[in-house]
Amino acid sequence: MSSPLAASSASCMLFDKVLIANRGEIAERIQRACRDLGLKTVAVCSEADREAPYGKTADSFLCIGPSSAAKSYLNKDAILLAARLTGAEAIHPGYGFLSENAAFAQAVEEAGLVFIGPDSKSMATMGDKISAKKAMIEAGVPCVPGPDTALPDDPSKVEQIALEIGYPVIIKASGGGGGRGMRVVPEAGLLQDAVALTREEARQAFGSPALYMEKFLQHPRHIEIQVLCDSHGNAVWLGHRDCSMQRRHQKVVEEAPAPGIAPEIIGPVGAACVKACQQIGYRGVGTFEFLYEDDAFYFIEMNTRLQVEHPVTELTSGLDIVQEQIKAAQGISLIMTQADVQCAGHSFECRINAEDPESFMPSVGTITDISLPQGEGIRVDTHIHAGYRVSPYYDSLIAKVIVHAPTRAQAMEKMRKALADTRIDGISTNIPFLRALFEDSAFATGETDIHYLEQWLKQRSKP
Amino acid sequence: MSTIDFSDPEIIAFLTDALTSAGVDGVEISAASGQLRIVVSADGSTRTSVDTSVATIAIKAPMAGIFRLQRPGSVDIVADLPRPVSATEVLGFLRIGPVLVPLTAGRPGLMTRRLAQPDALVGFGDALFEIEAQQ
Numbered sequence: 001m002s003s004p005l006a007a008s009s010a011s012c013m014l015f016d017k018v019l020i021a022n023r024g025e026i027a028e029r030i031q032r033a034c035r036d037l038g039l040k041t042v043a044v045c046s047e048a049d050r051e052a053p054y055g056k057t058a059d060s061f062l063c064i065g066p067s068s069a070a071k072s073y074l075n076k077d078a079i080l081l082a083a084r085l086t087g088a089e090a091i092h093p094g095y096g097f098l099s100e101n102a103a104f105a106q107a108v109e110e111a112g113l114v115f116i117g118p119d120s121k122s123m124a125t126m127g128d129k130i131s132a133k134k135a136m137i138e139a140g141v142p143c144v145p146g147p148d149t150a151l152p153d154d155p156s157k158v159e160q161i162a163l164e165i166g167y168p169v170i171i172k173a174s175g176g177g178g179g180r181g182m183r184v185v186p187e188a189g190l191l192q193d194a195v196a197l198t199r200e201e202a203r204q205a206f207g208s209p210a211l212y213m214e215k216f217l218q219h220p221r222h223i224e225i226q227v228l229c230d231s232h233g234n235a236v237w238l239g240h241r242d243c244s245m246q247r248r249h250q251k252v253v254e255e256a257p258a259p260g261i262a263p264e265i266i267g268p269v270g271a272a273c274v275k276a277c278q279q280i281g282y283r284g285v286g287t288f289e290f291l292y293e294d295d296a297f298y299f300i301e302m303n304t305r306l307q308v309e310h311p312v313t314e315l316t317s318g319l320d321i322v323q324e325q326i327k328a329a330q331g332i333s334l335i336m337t338q339a340d341v342q343c344a345g346h347s348f349e350c351r352i353n354a355e356d357p358e359s360f361m362p363s364v365g366t367i368t369d370i371s372l373p374q375g376e377g378i379r380v381d382t383h384i385h386a387g388y389r390v391s392p393y394y395d396s397l398i399a400k401v402i403v404h405a406p407t408r409a410q411a412m413e414k415m416r417k418a419l420a421d422t423r424i425d426g427i428s429t430n431i432p433f434l435r436a437l438f439e440d441s442a443f444a445t446g447e448t449d450i451h452y453l454e455q456w457l458k459q460r461s462k463p
Numbered sequence: 464m465s466t467i468d469f470s471d472p473e474i475i476a477f478l479t480d481a482l483t484s485a486g487v488d489g490v491e492i493s494a495a496s497g498q499l500r501i502v503v504s505a506d507g508s509t510r511t512s513v514d515t516s517v518a519t520i521a522i523k524a525p526m527a528g529i530f531r532l533q534r535p536g537s538v539d540i541v542a543d544l545p546r547p548v549s550a551t552e553v554l555g556f557l558r559i560g561p562v563l564v565p566l567t568a569g570r571p572g573l574m575t576r577r578l579a580q581p582d583a584l585v586g587f588g589d590a591l592f593e594i595e596a597q598q
Contacts, residue, residue, distance in 0.1 A: 060584065063588050065587050066587070066588070078526070078527070081526070081559065085528065085529065085584055
């Protein structure tokens with residue numbers, strides 16, 4: 001991949017050995033980026049991942065704990081110990097696991113190592129939804145109508161806030177995420193029970209009863225803006241993605257750019273995201289997530305890490321986002337400006353999951369044979385191979401098929417062919433479901449909302 | 464008041480020494496950040512994990528560290544194998560910074576293989592010795 005936006009000098013190299021605190025396809029992806037930058041890598045694993053292929057190509061490979069993620073990939077002390085034993089000077093958290101854990105980022109900093117991501121302070125600011133919303137409002141990023149403070153305990157004041165926003169409203173846990181800890185309230189009579197229930201759930205699930213309230217949008221799309229920032233106050237946004245194809249709040253297909261959004265509408269929003277990053281001193285890559293309805297954007301949250309779907313932006317922008325993230329952590333200055341960012345063509349990503357294509361129950365077992373698509377404009381990010389054992393311990397994502405073509409219609413056609421050429425034997429996968437989805441006419445037209453996939457699945461399951 | 468960092472190897476080493484000299488066989492400390500449990504056996508060695516499911520058992524590393532056959536300052540002497548070992552015999556050590564974790568056989572038997580080289584970096588669960596359990 002070309003890197004016309006390569007950063008300035010290599011004289012400020014802070015580290016040359018990176019510990020990759022993750023597993024699966026993203027561990028493989030980060031290792032590739034490190035290798036291309038001439039950096040040494042340390043791969044870590046749980047007992048279930050001892051045979052992971054990226055272990056064989058890493059400079060060091062160390063088992064850090066049992067198969068349970070809590071005792072291995074989420075074990076901060078075990079990861080810091082592995083860094084100390086192997087002489088790693090930086091830790092890349094990937095996505096999931098500890099990637100958005102501000103306490104871990106702080107522990108890495110206190111150990112004298114470099115956390116490849118934002119510093120713990122800006123991560124903590126953006127990790128709390130109330131403080132994030134406050135920071136976004138200050139930077140002029142459009143937010144969903146609702147106060148940027150936690151809901152008061154006084155029921156009459158809560159009622160007043162809901163009236164000012166206008167029904168329907170949504171109650172959310174301040175520390176929540178991933179679709180958990182939220183409740184839609186269609187009318188005033190249901191408000192107090194909803195607040196009490198969500199508060200108790202938030203207390204139990206996230207350790208904090210803090211809630212906030214927003215306007216509930218009925219038919220929004222999920223749109224993301226990717227940013228890249230150095231540690232010297234320079235920042236750019238790298239275009240936008242549409243991640244509205246979701247099942248149970250989990251993204252299934254992503255595309256870039258988001259179809260049907262005029263540059264004059266999204267341009268000011270991208271610029272506001274850049275300004276927000278500069279105001280909070282953000283470093284590295286990050287994603288601003290928005291709901292989009294009736295030509296208006298509403299900020300939901302910021303993901304202070306690499307996203308699963310980063311490849312679609314890589315293929316449209318021509319940038320290696322993982323390499324740029326590592327360079328930012330090394331203290332290298334961006335020499336690019338917003339005018340240098342030129343996104344071209346259209347890209348789709350399909351998440352290939354080890355699961356039943358009808359029931360979506362996870363599928364475990366050994367892959368007996370595999371055939372992956374190849375060709376111009378086709379990329380597959382994966383760690384699996386024939387003989388690989390899919391374990392029951394982790395997320396079911398086993399591969400990502402990504403395509404790029406000049407137009408959206410051509411990219412859809414390329415994905416249809418790529419999916420037709422993908423075969424994974426020995427376990428069940430969601431490939432048949434993805435093939436059917438890419439034949440759907442509404443999806444082909446574009447601009448479907450975040451509820452579309454659930455409705456489509458309901459229609460399919462009707463006799 | 465400052466908080467003690469129980470993940471600090473130097474703190475763990477200090478506590479282990481204090482327990483040994485006081486004749487206490489173990490301590491468990493609970494803090495907001497987690498739990499620390501140190502168990503000192505009669506000969507002063509800490510407990511290690513032992514796989515007992517088969518007649519030939521593997522002595523595995525209880526955590527990641529640098530494998531040593533002897534204490535620092537001693538030369539690693541590779542003894543001839545096979546040789547009989549007692550349950551409490553210290554077969555080697557894991558060095559983690561200033562902390563030395565003794566590795567005991569756990570049961571009497573015949574040590575048939577040594578599976579890690581001295582000064583090798585070993586991970587959690589890596590097999591270090593093989594012992595044929597005494598019938």
